[in-house]
Amino acid sequence: xxxxxxxxxxxxxxxxxxxxxxxxxxxxxxxxxxxxxxxxxxxxxxxxxxxxxxxxxxxxxxxxxxxxxxxxxxxxxxxxxxxxx
Numbered sequence: 001x002x003x004x005x006x007x008x009x010x011x012x013x014x015x016x017x018x019x020x021x022x023x024x025x026x027x028x029x030x031x032x033x034x035x036x037x038x039x040x041x042x043x044x045x046x047x048x049x050x051x052x053x054x055x056x057x058x059x060x061x062x063x064x065x066x067x068x069x070x071x072x073x074x075x076x077x078x079x080x081x082x083x084x085x
């Protein structure tokens with residue numbers, strides 16, 4: 001059990017990180033999909049929970065669209081206590 005006793009599903013943590021990054025960059029998810037060069041339907045499907053696990057290559061493209069590294073993406077407290085379900 002973590003120090004905080006709280007666990008978050010990996011997919012939920014990734015979704016929340018994408019939302020937070022979009023807010024920090026003052027862009028919509030549609031704008032993010034354009035910057036990342038991924039179909040909006042791909043991003044939307046994951047963000048609404050229709051698909052659970054994005055490909056790592058999709059996350060990399062999101063990072064490239066935001067000019068951050070994968071390391072920066074995952075260097076967030078959201079990922080401290082994740083579980084995979």
